[in-house]
Amino acid sequence: MKELVVISGKGGTGKTSVVASFAALAQSAVMADCDVDAADLHLILKPDTFSSNNFSGGSTAQILPEGCTGCGKCLELCRFDAINVNNGVYRVDPIACEGCGICSHFCPEKAIEFGPTINGQWFLSETRHGAMAHAKLGIAQENSGKLVTLVRAQAKKLAQEREHELIIIDGSPGIGCPVIASITGADLVLAVTEPTMSGRHDLQRVVDLAKHFGVTLIVCINKWDLNEDMTRLIEQDANQQGVTVAGRIRYDRAVTEAQISGLALVEYASSGAAQDMKLLWENIADLLR
Ligand code: SF4
Numbered sequence: 001m002k003e004l005v006v007i008s009g010k011g012g013t014g015k016t017s018v019v020a021s022f023a024a025l026a027q028s029a030v031m032a033d034c035d036v037d038a039a040d041l042h043l044i045l046k047p048d049t050f051s052s053n054n055f056s057g058g059s060t061a062q063i064l065p066e067g068c069t070g071c072g073k074c075l076e077l078c079r080f081d082a083i084n085v086n087n088g089v090y091r092v093d094p095i096a097c098e099g100c101g102i103c104s105h106f107c108p109e110k111a112i113e114f115g116p117t118i119n120g121q122w123f124l125s126e127t128r129h130g131a132m133a134h135a136k137l138g139i140a141q142e143n144s145g146k147l148v149t150l151v152r153a154q155a156k157k158l159a160q161e162r163e164h165e166l167i168i169i170d171g172s173p174g175i176g177c178p179v180i181a182s183i184t185g186a187d188l189v190l191a192v193t194e195p196t197m198s199g200r201h202d203l204q205r206v207v208d209l210a211k212h213f214g215v216t217l218i219v220c221i222n223k224w225d226l227n228e229d230m231t232r233l234i235e236q237d238a239n240q241q242g243v244t245v246a247g248r249i250r251y252d253r254a255v256t257e258a259q260i261s262g263l264a265l266v267e268y269a270s271s272g273a274a275q276d277m278k279l280l281w282e283n284i285a286d287l288l289r
């Protein structure tokens with residue numbers, strides 16, 4: 001079984017459009033939307049969910065007012081300033097609480113509850129292009145790396161159950177914890193970039209990250225014809241770093257029209273950028289083989 005991860009140095013480079021088209025072209029793959037902070041693959045693949053589950057990324061403390069004598073021990077011990085007192089009433093600020101559990105352990109009255117919090121949800125679904133694992137992290141919730149790892153594991157389980165040989169993962173943008181959780185141990189990582197100064201800079205960061213974690217990185221340049229000089233520079237950079245340029249996708253209004261219609265580009269059009277996408281997929285399928 002192979003894992004292909006599609007990432008980008010920043011959001012908005014067309015990463016999810018690429019994943020949706022790959023899902024349509026692969027025919028028998030399992031998809032995983034690991035962009036859990038801003039999941040949007042479902043807008044195109046329109047999943048029909050058959051399993052919804054809560055995700056707990058950690059624990060928080062809660063003071064039970066009826067048991068609290070106001071001794072102040074928790075306030076003294078909390079290193080994260082997560083406990084405040086108002087008119088003699090002790091409370092935990094759930095945003096500031098880091099879930100260390102110290103206050104609960106040392107409260108002499110056992111008046112602090114300490115337990116898992118629900119930070120989001122994860123789902124298993126059917127789509128018209130195969131099964132999909134995806135998730136939704138709650139607003140201002142952390143531990144997205146942990147949720148990405150969970151979604152990846154669920155996608156792998158689905159692929160094993162259905163005897164599919166490929167998992168296509170929509171990774172997070174950037175180089176942070178959720179991206180690391182998306183790419184570690186993957187067979188192939190495709191970085192989608194655009195021909196801008198920031199695109200060039202972001203790609204370098206992604207190259208460094210891939211090298212650090214020992215994963216094979218390839219690159220494609222989206223809307224390459226909007227700045228041909230910059231496209232050439234990015235391709236030169238890639239060649240110097242030993243990174244394969246797997247393809248170029250031209251600027252095409254059909255990309256936006258396909259998104260508005262809730263379709264993958266290759267379902268909506270057959271020429272222009274859709275043709276580039278097919279060529280890119282063929283190159284990647286070769287590399288995966
Ligand atoms: S340590 Fe327990 S009893 Fe003391 S103030 Fe905190 S919650 Fe109340």
Ligand code: SF4
Nearest residue numbers: 078097098100101103
């Ligand atoms: S669990 Fe830790 S961080 Fe949270 S309120 Fe208690 S001592 Fe502070």
